[in-house]
Amino acid sequence: MLALPNLSLYIHIPWCVQKCPYCDFNSHGQKGPLPEKEYIAALINDLDQELAWVQGRSLHSIFIGGGTPSLLSEAAIASLLDAIAQRITFEDDIEITMEANPGTAEAKRFAGYRQAGVNRLSLGIQSFENEKLKRLGRIHDSAQAIKAVEMAQQSGFERINLDLMHGLPNQDAQGALGDLKQAIALGPTHISWYQLTIEPNTAFASHPPKLPDDERLWDIETAGKALLKENNFNQYEISAYGLANDRARHNLNYWRFGDYLGIGCGAHGKLTQLSDNSIVRHVKVRHPKGYLEKNRPALDQSWQVDIKDRPFEYFLNRLRLFEEIPKAEYQSLTDLDPTGINEPIQQAIELGLMSDNRDCWQVTSRGHLFLNDLLDLFLVE
Structure with missing residues (x-):
């Protein structure tokens, strides 16, 4: 008989300022004002259709990803989290993570997100070299990235993750280590450090940049892991490093085959059903226009894992x-x-x-x- 694992909730916000050339996530460049109220209403309606899968559990974690969730206002995030709390009980020490862009406009909202209940912030830094950021299509620069971390700390975030890439076009070990050293100096509690890969159906796949060869990648990874270890960042997953006991609870639930509801454009869910001893996967309608279409079910695909x-x-x-x-x-x-x-x-x-x-x-x-x-x-x- 299957056991019910921990239950998490993933919320997908599909919009970003512009699509990065390496990104294969379900994200769409912002064109005009975002339909905030309509999308929050659609998310809540989506969640209402999923409540039978809760099966008496409390929420272990929430992750608001994208896209760029920090394009949404503080009020929108607050209303969303309030609506979720009215429907599902939160564990006392629930982790609520939000991905955010280091751009100046978004960083000004950090205090509001913290007040709304978000208690873990994940900043998509990628690099502290302006030339590398430009090549990656990022809209922030190094100074804005550093300022964003400082603003997150000043806003009361005690748990901050920095997303960094290595193996960037024309990057050597010195450059990769420079990014890590700058990240460590800013005092985050967690660093996600992963290699840039060329994914199908991306701009980089159509026009591939020249990436470091395997020997240079090995040198970068070996030196980077040693540097992180020297600074007490413990590697607990292939690309995740945390200080002390700071491990991403939401991601750990994925990696440990836990259950998760997925709401929002193209969101995935994995759920255990005790009544028939099944494991079911869900995928929601991918495009914002279709997802926001009234009277259309949010669920696009559903199947049992054989x-x-x-x-x-x-x-x-x-x-x-x-x-x-x-x-x-x-x-x-x-x-x-x-x-x-x-x-x-x-x-x-x-x-x-x-x-x-x-x-x-x-x-x-x-x-x-x-x-x-x-x-x-x-x-x-």
Whole structure:
């Protein structure tokens, strides 16, 4: 029998000032005033259709992502969070994260977001080099990024994540480390540091920039990880580093195969249904025009995860974490006996990608280097 995991809520805000050339997220350049009231109403209506999936649980975390959520006013965010709280009980220590752009206009709203209930801010810095920011299509500069962090701290945010990229066009180790050093100096509690990749259906895919070769990328990653460790940022996931116990609760719930409601344009949800022992995935209408269309259901697609696919679905994110993987957790969240995956586990052990510690599995350092190869072992054709 499946167990009910923690329940989170993802809220997608689809608009941004302009589309970045590397971005493959569901985002749309802002054209004129945003339909704030209409979109908040649509989000609440969307949530109302999802309430049966709560099944008596309290909300573990909320993540407001995009797009650029900080294009919405403080009042809009406050009304949205109030409406959610009226419908679902919050855990006492709920984490409410909001992604924000470091631009000056958005930074002026930080205090209002904090007052509305947002208690964790994630700033999309990407780089502190103006030339790199311009190449990435970012609309802020280095000075604005630094000022935004300071304004977030002054606004009462004790938990601040900085998003940084490495492996940028013509970037060397010195440049990548310079970005990290500047980020660390600003005093965030968490840093997401990930490699730029060229995704299909992006401007960079059509006109690819020249990126560092594998040898330079290795040098950047090795030196960067050492620098973060020296400054007490603990790596707990492939691209996530936190001071002390600051780990992104919402993302941890994804990575641990938790449940999450998804509302907003193109939002995804993963939900456990005890009545029929099923795991269901939802996708909402992708385009803002369609999502805002009255009398049109927000739900676009829904399907059950086949039992044979549950091992792959479970490990898809779980393998990214550096913590042990309890066999009991695997069984409770998939309703599958761990002995059923003895063959791929044994292959992983023989390849040096995992170890078996009696009650838990552990991804090895080699396993994290060859994560795609490890994951493929659990894929059923």
